[in-house]
Amino acid sequence: MHEARRSQMCLPHFFSQGFAHVIAATFTEVEAEVARLTRQLARERAARQEAEAIAERSTRDLYDQQQRLILLQAMVVAANEAIRVEEAMATALRRICSFTGWSVGHVYLCAEDFAPGVGLPGRVLSTGQAAWIQNLSRDPNFPRGKFVKDLTLKTGVAFPLSVGNKVVGVLEFFSEEQLEPDEDLLEIMTHVGTQLGRAIERQRSHEALRGREEYFRRLIENALDLITILDADGTIRYQSPSTRQVLGYEAEDFLGKKASDFIHPDESAAFAQALNNARQQQGKTPIWTFRFRHKDGSWRVLEGSGNNLLDDPVVAGIVLNSRDVSERKRIEEQFLQSQKVQAIGQLAGGVAHDFNNILTAILGYADLLLKQLPPKEVLSLNAVEIKKAANRAAALTRQLLAFSRKQVLQPRVLDLNGVVSDMDKMLRRLLGEHIDLTTIPQGDLGRVKADPGQIEQVIMNLAVNARDAMPGRGKLTIETGNVVLGAEYCRHRTDVSPGEYVMLAISDNGCGMPPEIRARIFEPFFTTKDPGKGTGLGLATCHGIVKQSGGHIAVYSEPGRGTTFKIYLPRVYEALEVIGKYDQPTDLRKGTETVLLVEDEPMLRELGLLALSGLGYRVLPADNGIQALRLIEQHRGQDIHLLVTDVVMPEMGGKELAERLRVISPQTKVLFCSGYTEDAIVHDGLFDRGIAFMQKPYTVASLANKVREVLELPS
Ligand SMILES: Nc1ncnc2c1ncn2[C@@H]1O[C@H](COP(=O)(O)OP(=O)(O)OP(=O)(O)O)[C@@H](O)[C@H]1O
Ligand SMILES: [Mg+2]
CATH class of the missing domain: 3.30.565.10 (Histidine kinase-like ATPase, C-terminal domain)
Incomplete structure (x- = not known):
């Protein structure tokens, strides 16, 4: 153009020389000039077209490049933002399909979904490389013939989702058009695959971590034990939810409060001390036991230990692990209590034994006095008071025996x-x-x-x-x-x-x-x-x-x-029994039989002698079994109708004496007296025919009645 303009500008110069010659010469020159200009024009057009093509191509490349970048960026965002791997994959499939214009996309996340080497994804899995099948219907290693036929799919491509050399999944796409392998597309897909592969791996480890976190959280939340985390100053920073069952509070009720606010006032100093010890030494403390306030105001005994993890960057606190042992403590106390009662019972039973002897004597002598003194006289009234006091003491002894469960019940x-x-x-x-x-x-x-x-x-x-x-x-x-x-x-x-x-x-x-x-x-x-x-x-x-x-x-x-x-x-559900009430006869029954009275306690022996001989009986007193046998020997040939004997005596007890007597004098009846039911007599089942038992303390009246009752038993 520039040159042509210059040629035109030269024209007057040619015309200024001889015209005809100049015309001929000029024509030839003009022709040559036109031809030159035409060639130049053609060259310039070609150059321009080429430049335009280049410009168009680079614009398109730029656009493609931009689209790829957008796709890649979208993949990265989808991969990073998706909470679950499946979500990231769905987004990826959608984006890639809309970017490439391919109609169907699949993702395989685990190798178990398909066999290595088999079909499109299997090929990718075993080689770790992308695979392109231009004509699906002709491919010998593509088992899903019906699927591609139904959807009229022609070409398929698959590429790995990988982390380093490891294939963690496969993406595959199908197109309804038959397409040749596109190197650009494969390249970009390789990038996408790496991005998604990383995302999958990250998500998986994230999920595994969350799974473990959830696992431990559930363990803690479902434990019956209490787990508490305290700051160094004793402020509660975490409380496990089991606190609802154990202490009635919600876990949040504790947050920011001081643990010591819930400890029984009597134990707050000890708790502060224990906490202080825990703060000063690393590791676990010895077992603590403290009373902790329940929401309902009652106190629960918590037993546990602390673990100083103040220097542990994850926990940075004192971890208390405790459990409610109130029930166990209660049972322990109950057990101790029952042991105490048992011990006192044994003691009481023993005391009652001796006491009953003494009371029998007091009651008996008071009775004898009353019998001998004219009624309503001062001395007689004194005897009545003695009897009253002795009866009160007898009632007390009965109580002792009752609470120690050593009395003979008559249910x-x-x-x-x-x-x-x-x-x-x-x-x-x-x-x-x-x-x-x-x-x-x-x-x-x-x-x-x-x-x-x-x-x-x-x-x-x-x-x-x-x-x-x-x-x-x-x-x-x-x-x-x-x-x-x-x-x-x-x-x-x-x-x-x-x-x-x-x-x-x-x-x-x-x-x-x-x-x-x-x-x-x-x-x-x-x-x-x-x-x-x-x-x-x-x-x-x-x-x-x-x-x-x-x-x-x-x-x-x-x-x-x-x-x-x-x-x-x-x-x-048994039938009701009619109770005969307090049917004690008032008049003392008398007799003339011979009674062998064996009692080691002189007061009682004397009382029995006085009471029974006063009623007309012939009484042979002895202080133990040996002496009694000697007396029997001395009175050989004479009838001894009744043996009244204490059970526990030195030298020879009542039981042995009765057995000996059964051989020497089988017709003699036996009445045992004891103040203590633990005596062998009650448990050994000695109550044969003609053998009876009388509980101390007894009164003269009850002795008189019992003696008659036994004497009158059929032989
Ligand atoms: N109904 C009640 N109301 C209030 N306190 C009671 C009642 N029953 C018992 N207690 C308490 O229990 C204690 C023990 O009672 P328990 O009957 O064993 O002995 P006591 O009454 O003190 O003496 P005792 O009964 O031997 O004369 C009593 O001292 C009293 O403090
Ligand atoms: Mg009482």
Whole structure:
């Protein structure tokens, strides 16, 4: 162009020389010039077209490049943002299909989905390289013929999702057009595959981590134990959810609070000390036991240990691992308590044995005095007082034996409504004017098997306690009922099993008891009453009687609100027995037979001698078995009708003596006396025909009656 313009500009110069010549010459030149210009024009057009083609091509390349970048970036974003691998893959498939225009895409994440070497993905898996099948219907290693036919697919491509050399999945695409392998596409897919492969690997390890985290979280959250993490200053930073079952709180209730705020005040100093020790030493502390406040206000005994992980960068706290041992502690205490009761019982039983001898003497001599003195005289009245005091002491001894469960019970089938109504008058007198007594007997009450005298004693003890708890006015309610104790009730109580029971409840609206007193009331000698006012044996006795009768006793009490004692006796379905009440004859029965009286306690021997000879008997006294045998020898040929003997004596006891006598004098009857049921006599089943037993302390009247009773037994 530039050159042509210059040629045109030269034209006047040619014309300025001779015209014709110039014309001819000019024409030739012009022709040549035109041809030159035409060639030049053609060259320039070709160059321009080429430049345009190059420009178009590079624009297209730029666009493609840009699209690839967009695709790659989209893959990276999808791979990074997707929470689950499946989600990332779905996005990838969609994007790649829309980018390439291919119609179907699949992803295989695990090798188990297809066999190595088989079909399109199998090939990729075994080679680790992309694979292109231009004509699917002709490929010998493509088992999914029907699938491609149904969807009219012609070409397939697959490439690995890989991390390093490891193939973690395969992506495959199908096109409805038959396409030749496209190197560019394969290259970009290789990049995509690497991106997605990494994403898969990352997601998998992330999921595995989350899985393990979840696993441990569940372990902690479902553990019955409590796991607590404290800051160095004792602030609770984490609390496991088991706290709901164990302590009634939600885990969040603790966050930011001080652990010491929940510890029993009596133990807060010890807790602070323990925490301090934990803070100062690495690793686990020895076992701690502390009372911790439950949401309902009660105290739970927690046992556990701390682990100082303050320097551990992950935990950076003191980890407490504890569990509720309240139930175990309660059972341990119950066990200790029952051992204590047993030990005291043994002691009481032993004391009662000696005591009964002494009481028998006191009662007996008082009786003898009364018989010899004219009634209503001062001396006689004194003797009455002695007797009264001795009777009170005898009642106390009976209580000791009752609570130590060493008394001989005489159980009968009873109706508790009957027992309660028989006591009504006596109870009203006992309670006094200011206490209002109400009885609520259940109709059709079940029967129980128990010693009526003992049950009366239980009711009386409970009534007296109630009276003492209501110094002003008050209300006492005695209620009976048929109840079934279920497994749930019995689960926390070691001394009762599920079943049918008859309940006797005695409630007052008196002062009630705080838990620390309630916990101790069945302990023998535990009393809150002034010295001389209470022995502390009342409830221990009740407990002993109820337990010896196979029952269970429960107490509910709140300070200021009153107390209820519930007694449960096992229900029986036997017929009711009629109770003959206190049928003791008043006149002493006399006799003339010969009685061999063997008693090591001189007071009692003397008393028996006086009492029985006073009644007309011929009495041969001896202090032990050996002496008794000697006496029998001396009186050979004379009848000895009855042997009255103590059981436990030095030299020779009553049992051996009776056995010897059976050989020498088989017709002689035997009456054993003892103050202690543990004596061999009761357990060895010595009660043959003509052998009887009398419990000490006895009165002259009961001795006289028993002697007659045995003498009159048929031989
Ligand atoms: N109904 C009640 N209300 C309040 N406290 C009671 C009640 N029953 C018993 N207690 C408490 O239990 C303690 C023990 O009672 P328990 O009957 O064993 O002995 P006591 O009454 O003190 O003496 P004892 O019965 O030998 O005369 C009592 O001192 C009292 O503190
Ligand atoms: Mg009492």
